Amino acid sequence: MDILQxxxxxxxxxxxxxxxxxxxxxxxxxxxxxxxGHYEGVRSVRDIVDACGELGISYxxxxxxxxxxxxxxxxxxxxxxxxxxxxxRKEADELMKNNVRMHVIGDFKSLPAICQKELSxxxxxxxxxxGLNLVLALSYSSRWEIVDAAKKMVADxxxxxxxxxxxxxxxxxxxxxxxxFPDPELMIRTSGEYRISNYLLYQLAYAELxxxxxxxxxxxxxxxxxxxxxxxxxxxxxxxxxxxxxxxTTQHV
Ligand code: FPP
Numbered sequence: 475m476d477i478l479q480x481x482x483x484x485x486x487x488x489x490x491x492x493x494x495x496x497x498x499x500x501x502x503x504x505x506x507x508x509x510x511g512h513y514e515g516v517r518s519v520r521d522i523v524d525a526c527g528e529l530g531i532s533y534x535x536x537x538x539x540x541x542x543x544x545x546x547x548x549x550x551x552x553x554x555x556x557x558x559x560x561x562x563r564k565e566a567d568e569l570m571k572n573n574v575r576m577h578v579i580g581d582f583k584s585l586p587a588i589c590q591k592e593l594s595x596x597x598x599x600x601x602x603x604x605g606l607n608l609v610l611a612l613s614y615s616s617r618w619e620i621v622d623a624a625k626k627m628v629a630d631x632x633x634x635x636x637x638x639x640x641x642x643x644x645x646x647x648x649x650x651x652x653x654x655f656p657d658p659e660l661m662i663r664t665s666g667e668y669r670i671s672n673y674l675l676y677q678l679a680y681a682e683l684x685x686x687x688x689x690x691x692x693x694x695x696x697x698x699x700x701x702x703x704x705x706x707x708x709x710x711x712x713x714x715x716x717x718x719x720x721x722x723t724t725q726h727v
């Protein structure tokens with residue numbers, strides 16, 4: 475049976491976060507240079523965005539460029555930025571047609587001016603769309619985000635807008651870049667690495683983690699369906715016992 479048919483439509487994650495890893499290794503396996511892997515990686519982005527839209531997923535967050543990625547060779551960084559600009563230009567109309575709304579998290583001001591312009595225009599254009607929220611993590615790292623939140627909180631406290639005793643996890647969440655998004659329930663990392671790599675550390679507190687050896691350029695919708703099916707087979711306890719979860723489920727049926 476097609477794996478898509480096996481998915482329980484009532485148990486879809488609202489928010490999926492992905493670490494798109496393995497572009498370079500995939501390209502090497504094909505006897506190509508790293509950039510070829512990134513270009514092919516864009517095809518996977520397109521397929522996964524379309525699939526998430528069709529499945530009715532509300533949020534998809536993609537780790538497209540980390541704070542640490544600035545340390546890669548300049549030619550690769552420049553090529554990735556150019557690829558980003560070209561992809562947004564090429565895909566914006568299609569994303570619009572599919573009712574996708576785009577967001578960016580990360581140190582936006584550190585991106586090249588042309589990227590900022592292209593992204594801002596695309597986000598403005600899609601601002602009223604009501605379908606999939608596509609969140610691009612660009613020049614992003616969790617530690618940067620958490621430190622940034624701490625700085626903003628201190629500034630608000632000094633301005634008399636925030637009291638120490640009012641700070642709880644909800645208030646803290648409001649200072650993160652992801653303030654307006656729910657936490658991901660499912661985090662997928664491709665390419666066989668078992669790390670979180672400074673990605674959404676606060677937000678992934680209760681996420682189910684799914685690791686696959688498939689490199690990102692080879693990761694397509696069938697692989698996504700497999701990840702979701704695996705997620706749906708897990709018991710999410712949030713610190714409770716299995717018996718409590720079973721009882722609650724029965725009570726709510
Ligand atoms: C990780 O593979 C991938 C990246 C650092 C870049 C991801 C970017 C894209 C898929 C294309 C642009 C994205 C958008 C949203 C337009 P790696 O280079 O670390 O692979 P390796 O670990 O095998 O070297």
